[in-house]
Amino acid sequence: MIRIKAGVPRGRRPRTSSRPSRCALALGLPTVWGAVAVSYKFGCPLAEQNGLGARIVTSAVFFAVGTGLILHVRRALLRELRQARRVAGAAQSxxxxxxxxxxxxxxxxxxxxxxxxxxxxxxxxxxxxxxxxxxxxxxxxxxxxxxxxxxxxxxxxxxxxxxxxxxxxxxxxxxxxxxxxxxxxxxxxxxxxxxxxxxxxxxxxxxxxxxxxxxxxxxxxxxxxxxxxxxxxxxxxxxxxxxxxxxxxxxxxxxxxxxxxxxxxxxxxxxxxxxxxxxxxxxxxxxxxxxxxxxxxxxxxxxxxxxxxxxxxxxxxxxxxxxxxxxxxxxxxxxxxxxxxxxxxxxxxxxxxxxxxxxxxxxxxxxx
The missing domain is CATH 3.60.40.10 (PPM-type phosphatase domain)
Known part of the structure; x- marks a missing residue:
């Protein structure tokens, strides 16, 4: 949606858009999950071992990272879907x-x-x-x-x-x-x-x-x-x-x-x-x-x-x-x-x- 304003009244500070903050929140959690996975892969000695226990731990870490990313994406999509349905319902009503x-x-x-x-x-x-x-x-x-x-x-x-x-x-x-x-x-x-x-x-x-x-x-x-x-x-x-x-x-x-x-x-x-x-x-x-x-x-x-x-x-x-x-x-x-x-x-x-x-x-x- 494009909003056009004729001007900003004097004595009132313009309201900053919340879109950058929402984008930062949307990208922050996947970045943190990715950083955890990379740090574990290259910074943890356990990730370099080939034993069964080390493989199980590595698989658990990456499984947790992947699950977190999927849940985050799903939550974001559901939020957008609910918002789209509210807008569509209001317009159709x-x-x-x-x-x-x-x-x-x-x-x-x-x-x-x-x-x-x-x-x-x-x-x-x-x-x-x-x-x-x-x-x-x-x-x-x-x-x-x-x-x-x-x-x-x-x-x-x-x-x-x-x-x-x-x-x-x-x-x-x-x-x-x-x-x-x-x-x-x-x-x-x-x-x-x-x-x-x-x-x-x-x-x-x-x-x-x-x-x-x-x-x-x-x-x-x-x-x-x-x-x-x-x-x-x-x-x-x-x-x-x-x-x-x-x-x-x-x-x-x-x-x-x-x-x-x-x-x-x-x-x-x-x-x-x-x-x-x-x-x-x-x-x-x-x-x-x-x-x-x-x-x-x-x-x-x-x-x-x-x-x-x-x-x-x-x-x-x-x-x-x-x-x-x-x-x-x-x-x-x-x-x-x-x-x-x-x-x-x-x-x-x-x-x-x-x-x-x-x-x-x-x-x-x-x-x-």
Whole structure:
């Protein structure tokens, strides 16, 4: 990392870097071990003898020196690995940040399971924000998985977090996402030019992103735009089914968006109803015999217990998924569940007497 400072304030001594001291400590112990081995070899008379006892002592000395060096190197590597994981975890948590438990009267929970060991996120993306236009949710899946797809995830999520607040129509939000993805792919194409000498795992010409945009108004009305993504499941009581049967648009990337784009009306999210958004890694997960995972069956198991919450839905589904795949999914999996409990919150507030009518005109103050 390169840090640039404009200057050092007067009266304050500049802080010396601790890098030289760390380097000295890292090299000090191997130097001491090497000096011990050399001193024993050339300064100890026992090392010049050929008897069995002398050979055993010499072997023990060099074994101790070698073991010390190996342990020192191992400790240093583990320390660097822990530091790298902390940095990577912080960066990935900022990119795919945790969702708040409540958004405008909706109970929300989301989780992601990466197929790459050591990666918190992969090629799946999700976000939910409360705006003046309603609660807007995005769920997407970038081609491929793991660290190679993080750049595309960052481009799409960054665009959504801005456009969800700025654009009044859902179609305009999708247009912003499409333009942001196009800019990102153009920049990648320049970086992956043959003159750069890179051999990309996911060529730009094969890149695409499936995206589902969802808008939940204050009265529960649902609007959606689907670009090649699975429709979410709507849970109403014990009934479970797809939110819509409309044909999705092509994924973002290979094809331009149609000019007459309009959001699909998907009814209303009634009180106590739940929506479960997911990526195709959930339904494409296979067990050792090649059988696909039944997401609908896992959801049916989750709604047997009352009350149903997004947290309990995710817990039940992920437990079943890990059991089905023996803990080793072959693709990234993301789930986002939300429940409409606005009526319960209004009833709770009314019972506590915290809902007070606001006077039409401010009352004059009696304090002097």
């Amino acid at each position: 900022v990119l795919l940040r945790p969702l708040p438990p409540r958004l405008a009267g909706l109970n929300v929970a989301a989780a992601q399971l990466s197929a790459d060991r050591g990666a918190i996120i992969g090629g799946d993306l999700y976000e939910a924000v409360a705006t003046e236009h309603g609660v807007r949710v995005v769920m997407g899946d970038v081609r491929g998985h793991g660290l190679a797809a993080i750049g595309t995830v960052a481009a799409v999520l960054g665009s959504f977090r801005e456009a969800a607040h700025d654009e009044p129509e859902l179609a305009q939000v999708l247009g912003r996402l499409d333009r942001a993805l196009a800019r990102h792919l153009r920049e990648r194409a320049r970086a992956e030019h043959p003159s750069s000498g890179l051999d990309p795992d996911n060529p730009v010409g094969e890149e695409f992103v499936t995206v589902l945009l969802l808008e939940i108004a204050g009265d529960g009305e649902l609007r959606a735009l689907n670009c090649g993504h699975p429709w979410p499941y709507l849970i109403s009581g014990t009934r479970i089914g797809p939110l819509s049967g409309a044909e999705p648009l092509p994924p973002l990337g290979p094809f331009p968006l149609p000019p007459d784009l309009a959001a699909t009306r998907c009814g209303h999210l009634l009180p106590d109803d739940s929506l479960v958004l997911y990526t195709d890694g959930a339904e494409d997960a296979r067990d050792a015999r090649g059988h696909f995972f039944s997401l609908r069956g896992a959801l049916a198991e989750a709604v047997r217990d009352r009350p149903v919450s997004p947290q309990s839905i995710l817990r039940t589904v992920f437990t079943a998924l890990l059991h089905h795949t023996n803990g080793r999914p072959s693709d990234d999996i993301a789930l986002l569940a939300l429940t409409n409990d606005r009526a319960q919150q209004r009833a709770l507030l009314g019972a506590r007497g915290t809902v007070r009518p606001t006077p039409a005109h401010p009352q004059p103050s009696t304090h002097r």
